[in-house]
Every structure is written in structure tokens, then in C-alpha cells.
Amino acid sequence: xxxxxVFNPAGDAAGELAFADDLLVLxxxxxxxxxxxxxxxxxxxxxxxxxLRKGEVAGSNKKPWRQKGTGRARAGLRQSPVWRGGGVxxxxxxxxxxxxxxxxxTQLAFTRALSDKIAAGQVSVxxxxxxxxxxxxxLMATLKKLGADRSVLIVLDQYEDAxxxxxxxxxxxxxxxxxxxxxxxxxxxRTLVATKAGFEALTARMRKKTEVVA
Numbered sequence: 001x002x003x004x005x006v007f008n009p010a011g012d013a014a015g016e017l018a019f020a021d022d023l024l025v026l027x028x029x030x031x032x033x034x035x036x037x038x039x040x041x042x043x044x045x046x047x048x049x050x051x052l053r054k055g056e057v058a059g060s061n062k063k064p065w066r067q068k069g070t071g072r073a074r075a076g077l078r079q080s081p082v083w084r085g086g087g088v089x090x091x092x093x094x095x096x097x098x099x100x101x102x103x104x105x106t107q108l109a110f111t112r113a114l115s116d117k118i119a120a121g122q123v124s125v126x127x128x129x130x131x132x133x134x135x136x137x138x139l140m141a142t143l144k145k146l147g148a149d150r151s152v153l154i155v156l157d158q159y160e161d162a163x164x165x166x167x168x169x170x171x172x173x174x175x176x177x178x179x180x181x182x183x184x185x186x187x188x189x190r191t192l193v194a195t196k197a198g199f200e201a202l203t204a205r206m207r208k209k210t211e212v213v214a
Contacts, residue, residue, distance in 0.1 A: 004123050006196070009130035011145030017125055017199075019118055023206075026119060029112030033183055035101055036109040040184045042097040051091030054079040106183075111206045113186040123192045124148060125199045129156075134165035143173070146193055153189035155181055157197035178202050 002024065004017040057079040064075045081089040117123050124146045131138060143149050154175045156163065167173045176185065178194075178201030186192070194202060 002118050002121075004118065004125055004199075005146075007124065007126045007146055009126065009128055009142075011126070011142040014127065021119075024115040024119055025108070025111045026115055029108045032105045032109040033112055033187075035099075036106055036183045037187065039099040039101045040182060042099050045097040047095045047097050049092040050094055051088035053091075054081055054087030054089075057085070057087045109183045110181075110186075113183045114202060114206060117186060117192050122190065123194065123199075125194055125196055127196050129160065129163050129195065131162040131166060134162040136166050136169050139163070139166040139173075140170070143193065146191075148191035148193050151188075151190035153181070153185055153192045155192060155194035155198040155202060157195060157201050178205070181205075 002019045002021055004019060005013065006015045006017050008014040054077070059077070059079050061077055064078055065072065067074050075083075078086065080086045126142075126146065129139075129142070140149065143152055151172045152174070154163065154167065154173065155178055156175065157178055159175075159177055164175050167175045174185065174189070178198045181202060
């Protein structure tokens with residue numbers, strides 16, 4: 001039975017959340033995680049690099065000099081890739097780097113990545129973030145109490161302006177809503193801090209059930 005620490009809005013311990021080990025997926029899905037991460041990284045590539053082929057470089061098709069009798073190597077046109085200012089041989093051109101990943105593979109990858117986080121004790125649940133004002137100092141103090149003061153992924157059930165504003169100046173703290181959490185973000189973060197509603201939304205995506213231990 002894996003246990004997840006639960007904290008109150010002040011950052012103090014408020015119990016534990018039990019997660020049955022048989023609900024975790026730890027025996028498969030490694031390849032699925034790799035495939036999804038590669039697909040996410042490929043989707044982030046612009047694919048806009050473009051070079052001119054020799055047929056696209058401006059210029060006439062007149063030979064630079066006659067074929068024979070000059071003592072120089074024969075040349076057909078100044079747009080040749082061997083000439084300075086000519087076309088580029090085998091250069092990059094606009095393309096789509098996206099890779100298709102099946103829905104079941106994506107689901108398995110997400111379940112495996114979140115299962116690894118839970119099994120490693122890298123998930124904390126806070127009842128809610130109760131900020132009167134969006135203060136970065138207050139958010140840092142709360143995260144420090146949770147033992148998550150660096151490389152943190154904060155998961156909310158829905159966006160809250162106070163949390164977004166408090167975290168926007170922290171370089172290694174990212175705030176996302178539960179539906180937007182993907183495999184890549186789970187792997188990047190050292191610690192996952194979720195509100196109670198946010199964690200329930202994550203586990204719903206895993207199609208798992210949890211129970212609170214008094």
C-alpha cells in the first residue's frame with residue numbers, strides 16, 4: 001500500500017492518502033513512455049528550416065566559361081552547390097515532425113509515469129492553496145514545508161489566478177491544470193504537488209480509485 005502525504009493549506013501534515021499497490025502500473029509501459037515523450041518533443045519542433053536548392057537560387061543557366069580549352073575544370077552553372085553562393089545539397093526543408101501515437105499507448109504511458117511518481121514518494125497532496133494575495137514568498141514557504149522547494153509541478157483541478165501569479169517568477173515551478181498534465185511534464189518535475197481536487201482528477205485519468213486513511 002503506497003501512502004501519499006496530505007497537507008493543509010498552511011503546509012502542515014493533515015493525514016495520508018492510501019493508494020493500493022495493485023492499482024499502480026509498474027510492470028509495463030516503459031516503451032510507451034518513451035514513444036509519447038518522443039512524440040511530444042517532435043511536436044514542439046517548428047520544422048521551418050529551409051535552404052535553397054540549386055534550381056531555386058537566382059541566376060542564369062549560362063555556363064561560366066566554355067567547356068574546353070581553358071585549363072579549368074568544366075562548370076555548368078554558378079548555382080551549383082560546389083560554388084560559393086550556390087544551392088545547398090541535401091539541406092533542410094520545411095517538414096512536419098509530428099509522430100502519431102495511439103490513444104491506448106498514451107493512456108498507458110500516463111498511467112506508468114504517474115505510478116512511478118507515486119511509488120517513489122514524489123507526490124504530495126495539499127487540501128488547497130489558500131492565498132489572500134498572490135505572494136511568491138508565501139508559495140515558496142508552503143512548498144518548503146511540503147519538501148518541494150525545487151523542480152515542482154503544481155497540479156490544480158482548474159486554474160487559480162493567485163497561484164499562477166505567485167509561481168510565475170519561480171523558474172523551476174510550473175502550474176498546470178489536471179487535464180493538461182502530460183507524460184513529459186511528469187518526467188521533468190522532481191516533485192508533484194497537487195490539490196486534493198487536482199489529484200482526484202489525475203487519478204480519474206488513470207481510472208483508479210483511492211481512499212483516505214484516517
